[in-house]
Amino acid sequence: MILFTARRLAEAIAVLLVLTFLIYAISTIVPGDIAQQMAGIEGATPERMAEMRQRLGLDRPLLVRYGEWLGNAVRGDFGHSLFTGRNIAADIRSQFPVSLEVAVVSVLLAVIIGIPLGVYAAVRTGSFIDRILRGISLLFFSVPTFVSGVLFVWLGSIVLRSFYSSFYVPLTQDLLANLRSILLPCLAIALPTSAAIIQMTRTTMIASLQEPFIDTARVKGARESRVRYIHALRASLGPVVTLIGLIFGALVGGLIIVEQIFNLPGLGRGVLLAIGERDFPFVIAATLAIAGVYIVVNFLVDLLYPILDPRQREQT
Amino acid sequence: MIRRSRFWHQIRAVVGHPSGRFGLILIAPVLILAVIGPLVIPWDPIQINPSDSLVGPSARHWFGTDQLGRDLAARVVSAIPVVLWVPLGAVLLAVTAGSAVGILAGYRRGWLERLLMAGTDVLLAMPGLLTAILIVGVFGGGARNMILAIGIIYLPRFTRIARGSTLEVRGLPYVDAARLSGTKPLPLVTRHILPGISSPLFVMAVLSLSTGLLVQTSLSFLGFGFEPPAADLGRMLANAVDFLVIAPWMAISPALVITLLILAFNNLGDAVRDVMDPEVARAAGAV
Numbered sequence: 001m002i003l004f005t006a007r008r009l010a011e012a013i014a015v016l017l018v019l020t021f022l023i024y025a026i027s028t029i030v031p032g033d034i035a036q037q038m039a040g041i042e043g044a045t046p047e048r049m050a051e052m053r054q055r056l057g058l059d060r061p062l063l064v065r066y067g068e069w070l071g072n073a074v075r076g077d078f079g080h081s082l083f084t085g086r087n088i089a090a091d092i093r094s095q096f097p098v099s100l101e102v103a104v105v106s107v108l109l110a111v112i113i114g115i116p117l118g119v120y121a122a123v124r125t126g127s128f129i130d131r132i133l134r135g136i137s138l139l140f141f142s143v144p145t146f147v148s149g150v151l152f153v154w155l156g157s158i159v160l161r162s163f164y165s166s167f168y169v170p171l172t173q174d175l176l177a178n179l180r181s182i183l184l185p186c187l188a189i190a191l192p193t194s195a196a197i198i199q200m201t202r203t204t205m206i207a208s209l210q211e212p213f214i215d216t217a218r219v220k221g222a223r224e225s226r227v228r229y230i231h232a233l234r235a236s237l238g239p240v241v242t243l244i245g246l247i248f249g250a251l252v253g254g255l256i257i258v259e260q261i262f263n264l265p266g267l268g269r270g271v272l273l274a275i276g277e278r279d280f281p282f283v284i285a286a287t288l289a290i291a292g293v294y295i296v297v298n299f300l301v302d303l304l305y306p307i308l309d310p311r312q313r314e315q316t
Numbered sequence: 317m318i319r320r321s322r323f324w325h326q327i328r329a330v331v332g333h334p335s336g337r338f339g340l341i342l343i344a345p346v347l348i349l350a351v352i353g354p355l356v357i358p359w360d361p362i363q364i365n366p367s368d369s370l371v372g373p374s375a376r377h378w379f380g381t382d383q384l385g386r387d388l389a390a391r392v393v394s395a396i397p398v399v400l401w402v403p404l405g406a407v408l409l410a411v412t413a414g415s416a417v418g419i420l421a422g423y424r425r426g427w428l429e430r431l432l433m434a435g436t437d438v439l440l441a442m443p444g445l446l447t448a449i450l451i452v453g454v455f456g457g458g459a460r461n462m463i464l465a466i467g468i469i470y471l472p473r474f475t476r477i478a479r480g481s482t483l484e485v486r487g488l489p490y491v492d493a494a495r496l497s498g499t500k501p502l503p504l505v506t507r508h509i510l511p512g513i514s515s516p517l518f519v520m521a522v523l524s525l526s527t528g529l530l531v532q533t534s535l536s537f538l539g540f541g542f543e544p545p546a547a548d549l550g551r552m553l554a555n556a557v558d559f560l561v562i563a564p565w566m567a568i569s570p571a572l573v574i575t576l577l578i579l580a581f582n583n584l585g586d587a588v589r590d591v592m593d594p595e596v597a598r599a600a601g602a603v
Contacts (some may be wrong), residue, residue: 014434015441022438026454142579144530146537147571150553154560154567253445257534261557271446272538275453287446294443
């Protein structure tokens with residue numbers, strides 16, 4: 001187990017190193033480099049460009065510069081934004097909690113909607129409600145986040161006008177005001193996501209309800225509700241948790257889109273703005289943060305799997 | 317002869333599959349609209365017409381007009397072909413390059429395999445849409461770069477399938493026999509290994525179409541798609557957000573067409589997977 005963790009950790013670090021190096025390398029070969037931008041279009045005489053390059057350190061070899069960036073990054077110093085001039089690490093520290101909150105609330109909503117409905121559909125297979133749920137989840141599964149996002153913006157500006165507030169309020173400041181500003185964006189992500197969870201829960205739940213250990217539990221006198229919601233559900237959660245881990249990948253995309261639509265000051269919108277401004281120091285730092293979290297979540301999912309499903313334990 | 321009849325048999329099975337039929341029924345009106353739309357809609361998709369701005373759906377303008385008075389029906393119809401071509405091109409790119417890399421890794425083994433699979437892992441470690449945004453954001457939008465970006469993020473899944481299947485197939489007696497009888501590596505791969513691994517690759521390719529379309533429209537929505545004034549479904553929807561209260565119809569037609577296409581591709585993908593290869597597609601995590 002420790003060996004497994006150490007190996008995954010080493011892999012993750014290697015991946016992040018390659019990733020940041022790639023973006024670093026690309027940022028130096030793109031048309032219209034930073035020195036030219038900083039020198040201004042008219043004032044970009046060869047002498048001025050050379051001077052600018054020297055001042056920014058662009059005249060030194062790529063690997064040396066990357067090494068220097070890495071040395072600073074390890075100490076938590078990502079330099080200053082080329083666009084706003086602000087400290088990048090500080091900006092990311094203020095944007096990260098917004099995205100994290102939206103992500104966590106979205107997944108929670110999706111799980112709260114998805115797992116009970118999936119269990120219900122599995123217990124009443126073939127019923128009217130089951131068929132309705134299948135149809136709805138099939139449809140919702142295909143609704144892109146930006147479509148559900150636009151739908152919820154519309155709802156927020158017409159139907160839920162008194163509830164929705166388009167100004168983001170941090171959680172630490174005012175719980176209710178915070179909820180008013182993030183509930184609709186979170187629902188926009190949670191609705192398509194819960195469709196996938198409904199389908200997966202239904203499938204695995206039907207499978208585990210037919211397993212021998214369910215009969216064993218019944219024979220041993222466990223109540224039917226206990227058999228269903230404790231024994232069978234627990235055995236079904238493994239694939240669902242894996243799915244939630246996979247969903248997190250799509251969630252990063254969803255966050256970028258939803259933060260853009262709803263004007264939330266999160267990391268997704270931050271990275272989008274930075275790409276638009278070719279603010280590469282910020283892009284690299286933000287990508288590192290996002291990919292880092294992504295890798296950690298996938299790792300946690302792998303760890304959770306054997307805890308949730310006892311059948312997986314012997315194999316690992 | 318035998319292979320062709322098997323192919324037709326599978327096509328018929330996909331059409332006969334409930335999801336397959338549903339997918340085709342959904343996609344048919346969109347394709348029909350794309351083909352006959354330009355013939356029957358008298359409006360130019362990029363012609364600005366200020367006197368007709370923000371007009372609701374009517375007999376004159378089926379889907380209404382946008383803030384510049386452009387006919388939305390004409391714009392949606394002209395955007396359908398590109399929204400189909402980009403995912404198709406991206407998936408073709410990913411299948412070709414991904415299989416080549418995967419077969420090479422699985423066939424050669426050793427340090428080359430480790431290097432190629434490490435590269436695959438780096439790509440897999442990145443959230444797909446973010447990678448695509450980075451690529452298109454740095455190198456610019458347009459059809460070619462979007463195909464490139466989506467192709468790159470879909471490469472790893474084909475590399476993995478191709479490598480896994482190659483590892484399975486290369487140990488089979490018929491491949492050994494071909495190698496021992498002096499078949500050179502390239503013909504060995506194209507004639508003996510490729511046919512053995514083509515069906516899982518095909519299944520994954522069809523499953524990737526819907527998400528490819530999703531990524532393409534997401535990129536457009538975020539402003540990295542085709543250059544305006546060309547009509548682009550994602551951008552049209554993003555543009556509609558500012559007019560949601562006074563002109564909700566601006567959002568409806570692009571949102572509906574995008575959702576319909578994704579729903580159709582999802583159903584077709586499910587049918588193809590069920591018919592051709594239930595195991596492999598699921599194992600590779602086609603989500």
